Amino acid sequence: MGDRFQAIVDVQASAQEAGTLAADVRSWLIASGVVSAERTDCVLSADLGYPSGPGADAVVGLSGWSVPWQGGLDITIGRTVFDAGQGDPMAVTCPHCSATIDLLDEDFELSDEAWEPFREVVHGWGEGRDVIVPCPACGRPVEPTFWKWADDYFVFAHLGFMFWNWPPLRPEFVAEFTRHLADHRTVLLEGKL
Ligand SMILES: [Zn+2]
Structure with missing residues (x-):
């Protein structure tokens, strides 16, 4: 079984505002315990990411998952082509x-x-x-x-949040996440390596 990710991609954030939005969301996720502030080797899209924190269980659906689980979050700022990772665009x-x-x-x-x-x-x-x-x-x-x-299959954006090996994110969490992104249009992308 490969490593899976879910990515919340902000397709409206400009290059200029991506950094500020990322910082706001990071503060919110750390304050609510969804991720821990100390970065570790827990993601596949970067050297370091934020490991899932004590509040992470509250934002995912755990049915069918073995607990405890450990995931990581990579916050990607700057022009990126987000893709599903496998197969070809159809x-x-x-x-x-x-x-x-x-x-x-x-x-x-x-x-x-x-x-x-x-x-x-x-x-x-x-x-x-x-x-x-x-x-x-x-x-x-x-x-x-x-x-x-x-x-x-492809999402072109300046800001994305890649959750590596997390159970399915709850729709309510994704909706709240979007509110923290100034109600920008977001795409939830799922894929694996
Ligand atoms: Zn045409």
Whole structure:
């Protein structure tokens, strides 16, 4: 069994406000005991993360989980492509014309031809470039963050919270989390390594 994560990604936070929002949320999570302040080697997406704290049980659903459990939180600030970690992106939809572009061929492999323009969009975001390509269907230019990826396979953002090996986060907790992010639009991404 691999390591699993749930990520709460703020898709509205700008590069400028990501640091402040991250600090606010970190203070709240530490004050409520959801995580401990002393960082340890407990996450897979960074060297150090915040280990789950004494209040963590209250924000997850423990049914089917063996207790006690231990998870870690990585707060990612700065341009990041969050992804589900396994498999290939299946399709992407244009925000203008709603055409869905299949990215897999008949053998369910990533199609080089269909994927080619998007490869640059995805890599560009991670490297600090906004790569704007025209929609293959309607020809209109599309901002990198406006593409809609099937199953939220990719999420482009400046701020994300990756919970490694936590039981399922309670919906009420995710809702409260979103309020601490100034009610920004968030995406809950799940994946594994
Ligand atoms: Zn289009």
